[in-house]
Amino acid sequence: MRPFTYERPADVRSAVAAAAGRPDAAYLGGGTNLVDLMRLGVATPRTLVDVTRISSRAIEETGGGLLIGAGVRNGDLAADPLVRRAQPLLARAVLEGASGQIRNMATVAGNLLQRTRCPYFQDVTKPCNKRLPGSGCPARTGDHRNLAILGHSEHCVATHPSDMAVALAALDALVHVEGPGGARTVPMPGLHRLPGDEPDRDTVLAPGELITAVEVPHLPFAARSRYRKVRDRASFAFAVVSVAAALDVAGGVVRDCRIALGGVAHAPWRAEAAEAALRGAAATPEEFARAADAELARSSPLPRNAFKAPLLRNVLVRTLTDLAEPAGFAESEPVETP
Amino acid sequence: MxxxxxxxxxxxxxxxxxxxxxxxxxxYAYENFPDELAYAVPVQATVARGTVLAADVDAVVRLPGVIAAVWHGNAPRLAPADNAELAVLQSDRVSYRGQYVAVVVAETLQCAREAARLLRIDYDAEPHDVELRADHPEMYRPDRVNAGYPADTELGDPDAALAAAPVLVDATYRTPAEHNNPMEPHATVAVWSGDGLTLHDSTQGVSALRETIAPLFGMPPENVRVISPHVGGGFGSKGAALPPVVLAALAAKHAGRPVKLAVTRQQMFAVTGYRTPTIQRVRLGADTGGRLTAIVHEAFEQSSRLREFAEQTTTPTRVMYAAPDRRTAHRLVRLDVPTPAWMRAPGEAPGMFALESAMDELAVACGIDPVELRIRNEPAAEPESGLPFSSRNLVACLREGARRFGWAGRDPTPAARTRGRMLVGTGVAASTYPVYRxxxxxxxxxxxxxxxxxxxxxxxxxxxxxxxxxxxxxxxxxxxxxxxxxxxxxxxxxxxxxxxxxxxxxxxxxxxxxxxxxxxxxxxxxxxxxxxxxxxxxxxxxxxxxEQPEYARHAFGAQFAEVGVDLDTGEARVLRLLGVFAAGRIVNPVTARSQFVGGMTMGMSMALLEESVMDHEFGDYLNHDLAQYHVPTAMDLPDVQAYWIEEDDPHLNPLGAKGIGEIGIVGTAAAVANAVHHATGVRVRDLPIRLDKLVR
The missing domain is CATH 3.30.365.10 (Aldehyde oxidase/xanthine dehydrogenase, molybdopterin binding domain)
Known part of the structure; x- marks a missing residue:
């Protein structure tokens, strides 16, 4: 293994100072992804700045929503009564991810900043523009079954693997960041980038910036929301595609909606075209299909993931149809899967 | 007393x-810590075909903590081996990507890993061919297939019988490469003392391992001791000697220190064997009552450049059903791929997926219940050899399974049942496995x-x-x-x-x-x-x-599956799996149930989850870890049940027992695939049955 220094600063300010100006430093949260990547040789930080003890593990009600500390473990987040009551979509998305053991370790900030599971990115014996800019993207002609159909570039077709981030993108979350240049907030979606010609950059965070909290504004129609994850294995598998949706229907007409997609792009994908098509439209399967088609019009599937387009269309229509059912939609408690 | x-x-x-x-x-093997222990980390080839030109071993042995770096240029010479896979570091040839081309020995595992990463190796890469195709120009007929069976068999005139058959099924099935993933990866601690070698190894057979290793190092078998009291699973992957154990012994010899070598999960996708992908064409001729008149089963498979391993894929077809005119055949092509080997029920597992899927297709074509179809084709003696069965209770397994599963009154119409947003269907398949001793x-x-x-x-x-x-x-x-x-x-x-x-x-x-x-x-x-x-x-x-008298000795069974397929997503999940087996006398019902249930779980996994994806550009199995290569979780099989029919078979052995370790996997994949067809009307002939093959 490659030697690295391990630092455990006393507070957020010292953590940021420890990482400032050192592009080879990495913040360590639960380590469920970073440590794996270090073992694989994909991540090679010279300095690990452990922020698990200084990151807030509090979940608080603010005037307009919930403020979730960056160090809250995923398992605690999904089990929190406030979250389950006020933001069931978020709780559901978290519970659909990983396994119980991993959720007990992984933090909110770490979940947002996990890297793609593209097989080429994780194999240092192969080229990958995300890992080694300019080396090429073998996934485009190789195995891209699980990779992007929206917003990809000739340089990268990776997908962002998080379930939680898809819910946060639907919920207009705000990511609180502390950095060498001071504090700021970054809206979701917007934290994660599309690959363009810089696929090595997953997010808009500047070097040394540290996520301190995630703020989730109150959503009046949060009770009518759903996270639907499609996967190859019943548990402990990344999304082939996923949909986070919330619907506000009155008199058979969509007043408002939130739709974000997972497993289809380099970032959690806010389905703005579908949302625009739906606002003011009749809450019918026909209109839902029209909205799905509006979103899919922006997609460019590759040969081995072309199935994701009809799959996504089906899942969108089904999820929205279920949400629109006036009587049929009986929401149950978020359930934990092993 | x-x-x-x-x-x-x-x-x-x-x-x-x-x-x-x-x-x-x-x-377990890895948990042995002899004095002076050093750690060995192998280096794998990053080309699929070519030669190793140079390895800068001098640079890494200068690193602190590094004891030795070994490649073919400085490796101890081994005696020639029948199995070229075991000639580890003996030549400059690279025969597949991931092959061991060097090893670093160091004082700590961390140090050895870092040195292995830094070891610079230069290759002369050549174009590789890693694609199995039935029409590959280098396909050939092996002399024999695994377990010593003839490659081809033929009785009567199957082509004429097929041409004359009122009902014909002619279908091609594919199974992907699959890798064994026992919980405990392969590991060896090798200790030399004088002329003697002690191996703490995770192996399915210490005696066979000793017989293989000793001559490689020019020693009589008595000089080698293999110790392996506990093994965390094998499924066949720890049956034959493999490159890692040879490399550990070789590294220990070169370094003059006891050496520990643990195969990583990722390395297991290159150096510890796998089930060959298969392409199988099955043709069944039958009368309108479903009685078979001809069976033809042909399999196309791969092996490596180093070693001929020909899976005996069509051999169960020689045992299962009566038909006067019949043929089985195996064809093999040697590619620039890792060497395939044993994986739970080699031959029977992929072969019976094809045959039992085809039987289901025949049942549909004839309009006959698939349980009844199998009963109608029950042979009086082993169909090809004519030998009497020592015991054969397939029919009893089918009937008992049907009773327990609630098969009676099944509507054969496909895509006709829903439960919520799920299409639901049921399927059956037979299973068999030979009794060896x-x-x-x-x-x-x-x-x-x-x-x-x-x-x-x-x-x-x-x-x-x-x-x-x-x-x-x-x-x-x-x-x-x-x-x-x-x-x-x-x-x-x-x-x-x-x-x-x-x-x-x-x-x-x-x-x-x-x-x-x-x-x-x-x-x-x-x-x-x-x-x-x-x-x-x-x-x-x-x-x-x-001296045991000649009988056809086989275990038989029947698996029944209920499958739900999501109407929107095509996600297929097994709701219920039930097997009934006739395997002689059951020695211990608890451990036996675990074997049957474990085998059926692996068969379900073969049906829906497992696939090693060959990367054509680089020539290796790409999804080489358990996050990418899916094996089932508890949620993938909520209800699995195993039962058995006690047999009193005097022609077996003093216990009256048949083997039970493998039959559970055999047939299960077909039962699941047949249930998927019943649920959806879609006949998936290439495994695994993932949602992209069902979503509409």
């Missing part, structure tokens, strides 16, 4: 080493405290072998099992066959029974007196096994 005890065979004796295992005291030796000893010790170099790879041999010995000695201690997994014990071919119980059980009988005879001769130094008897079953 003898006591009459109630029979132990058939009782649910708890795993005798269970407490040792759950308390962490059971020592191999020569083994064993000893039985009595001490003056009236305790017995049975010794045999068998392997308990998690199956419960140690437990059931305790039961077998207790009955043979007519004592309770608590007075018997069974020692396995060490070449210091009497040599035994390996844990493979579902033959452990029959092979080792015979030897244990004969050793115990010999001990009792000797005790009788002495009037029951045990001398102070104890009394020991041995047995060797070579003669008994060699």
């Amino acid at each position: 003898k006591t009459e005890a109630r029979p132990s065979v058939g009782a649910a004796l708890e795993r005798v080493e269970g407490v040792e295992k759950v308390t962490g005291r059971a020592r 191999r020569p083994s030796r064993a000893s039985a000893r009595c001490d003056p405290d009236d305790r017995f010790t049975v010794r045999i170099a068998a392997a308990d790879i998690g199956t419960g072998a140690r437990t059931i041999l305790t039961q077998v010995a207790a009955d043979a000695l007519r004592v309770t099992p608590d007075r018997v201690r069974v020692e396995v997994g060490d070449t210091a014990l009497p040599a035994a066959s390996l844990a493979g071919g579902s033959a452990g119980t029959a092979s080792w059980g015979t030897a244990v029974v004969r050793a115990c009988e010999a001990l009792l005879e000797e005790l009788d001769r002495r009037g029951g007196d045990v001398p102070a130094e104890g009394l020991e008897a041995t047995a060797d079953t070579a003669e008994e096994v060699g």
